[in-house]
Amino acid sequence: MRGRMLVVGLLALFAFGCEDRRKKAVEKVDHDQEILRKAGAAVNEVIRNSTDCAAAKPLFTEAYQRIEDARSQVSVQGSQQTLDALKAQVDRVAEACP
Numbered sequence: 001m002r003g004r005m006l007v008v009g010l011l012a013l014f015a016f017g018c019e020d021r022r023k024k025a026v027e028k029v030d031h032d033q034e035i036l037r038k039a040g041a042a043v044n045e046v047i048r049n050s051t052d053c054a055a056a057k058p059l060f061t062e063a064y065q066r067i068e069d070a071r072s073q074v075s076v077q078g079s080q081q082t083l084d085a086l087k088a089q090v091d092r093v094a095e096a097c098p
Helices: 002-048 053-073 077-096
Strands: none
Touching: 002 053, 002 077, 053 077
16 A cells, blocks of 8 residues: 555656646747747848848848847757748848848
8 A cells, every 4th residue: 555655656746747847848938939039020020121122231230139139048959940040031131232
């Protein structure tokens, strides 16, 4: 009987420990998602104005700044890759608008 109680106790402890790790992982992803949303908004503004270099050029600074700020705030590896892709999009527009 005592062995069963110990097993049940350990299983309960393990289940709560896993739930907490999952919750923390989800919180990290949610945090990164909000940061990426802000950086993405600046990049989207550059892309929307990509056919008008006079309008796009002033937006480069803010887009690059938001990307760099986001780099220091995100914690999930995939978020860094997303930031690389966002920077590449701004770079393409910047190359087209010398």
